[in-house]
Amino acid sequence: MPLPPExxxxxxxxxxxxxxxxxxxxxxxxxxxxxxxxxGTVTSAPAHWTSSATPTAWNYWAREAEVHSDPALRAALAGxxxxxxxAEVAGRxxxxxxxxxxxxxxxxxxxxxxxxxxxxxxxxxxLGRWQARPPQPSPTWASHGFLRNYSTSRPGDLTLxxxxxxxxxxxxxxxxxxxxxxxxxxxxxxxxxxREDLLSTMEDLPRTLCHLDAWVxxxxxxxxxEVVLLDWAFAGDGAVGEDLxxxxxxxxxDLFWFAERLPELxxxxxxxxxxxxxxxxxxxxxxxxxxxxVASCVKYLWLLPLLLEQAGAGEHAAYHRRADAExxxxxxxxxxxxxxxxxxxxxxxTR
Numbered sequence: 001m002p003l004p005p006e007x008x009x010x011x012x013x014x015x016x017x018x019x020x021x022x023x024x025x026x027x028x029x030x031x032x033x034x035x036x037x038x039x040g041t042v043t044s045a046p047a048h049w050t051s052s053a054t055p056t057a058w059n060y061w062a063r064e065a066e067v068h069s070d071p072a073l074r075a076a077l078a079g080x081x082x083x084x085x086x087a088e089v090a091g092r093x094x095x096x097x098x099x100x101x102x103x104x105x106x107x108x109x110x111x112x113x114x115x116x117x118x119x120x121x122x123x124x125x126x127l128g129r130w131q132a133r134p135p136q137p138s139p140t141w142a143s144h145g146f147l148r149n150y151s152t153s154r155p156g157d158l159t160l161x162x163x164x165x166x167x168x169x170x171x172x173x174x175x176x177x178x179x180x181x182x183x184x185x186x187x188x189x190x191x192x193x194x195r196e197d198l199l200s201t202m203e204d205l206p207r208t209l210c211h212l213d214a215w216v217x218x219x220x221x222x223x224x225x226e227v228v229l230l231d232w233a234f235a236g237d238g239a240v241g242e243d244l245x246x247x248x249x250x251x252x253x254d255l256f257w258f259a260e261r262l263p264e265l266x267x268x269x270x271x272x273x274x275x276x277x278x279x280x281x282x283x284x285x286x287x288x289x290x291x292x293x294v295a296s297c298v299k300y301l302w303l304l305p306l307l308l309e310q311a312g313a314g315e316h317a318a319y320h321r322r323a324d325a326e327x328x329x330x331x332x333x334x335x336x337x338x339x340x341x342x343x344x345x346x347x348x349x350t351r
């Protein structure tokens with residue numbers, strides 16, 4: 001008798017996803033079932049995680065079904081060092097079903113949270129190779145305007161970045177004072193003041209096809225060396241460098257890499273990404289690619305005020321798993337300070 005399904009860690013707040021589970025078959029094999037839910041069928045999701053029926057929207061409900069049915073994407077990844085899991089799609093988007101089941105390969109290999117520095121470098125190189133030659137025209141399922149639409153729809157009270165009594169009280173919380181760098185408030189105020197500049201910069205950079213949720217928990221490295229990218233729910237038009245600009249800080253923000261080693265991770269992965277672009281035939285400038293990495297810090301503007309709001313909670317979590325409050329806030333504080341330095345670099349590069 002096969003074992004019962006095993007629910008895997010995923011974002012339960014996103015209206016697009018019903019479940020992600022490992023299913024055991026009678027012959028001892030396993031597959032991953034990911035259920036997608038049609039836009040409008042879930043009314044209990046938070047406003048910032050509602051889904052859309054528009055294919056270009058950042059949270060289009062059926063994007064992953066179309067991604068895994070697109071032979072052109074698989075062909076574009078061939079030879080880059082990136083891969084997709086084998087997949088069967090149970091349901092047709094055109095028939096407007098309530099749900100679509102993705103039956104995905106249970107990829108064997110090293111999961112991203114266990115990556116060594118060499119694994120991260122291989123991922124960065126492969127991302128560069130893939131993004132060196134974006135498809136023309138863009139796939140019909142590709143999102144557009146992700147960075148602006150996603151980042152400006154997140155929760156987080158931005159007034160906590162102003163100089164007010166309420167903001168002073170938030171910054172004076174014991175957990176914040178004990179764990180965050182003293183100059184973080186000033187740095188984040190600078191990020192807020194240049195929000196529109198940074199978003200416009202990102203939108204003006206050379207375009208490519210991006211995963212837009214590239215982070216360690218969405219990667220598995222096969223024994224043969226290819227890095228499998230999971231969870232293509234946001235994929236679409238983005239700036240060259242944008243995926244790496246998400247991959248690096250997210251590794252720390254969700255406690256998959258020590259913040260003290262974030263400079264080391266960046267120092268190894270940035271030149272690897274650039275080498276991947278060059279070897280893939282990209283003809284842009286190093287400045288453009290670097291801007292795509294560092295100006296992407298604007299994506300996280302909302303996160304710091306949200307952390308201020310949550311600092312007094314009795315329990316804390318990193319990617320839906322309980323975490324020690326002081327460790328979590330110290331690691332995130334260092335990562336946020338790193339993003340302040342990215343903001344400063346991006347402003348220098350645009351002057």
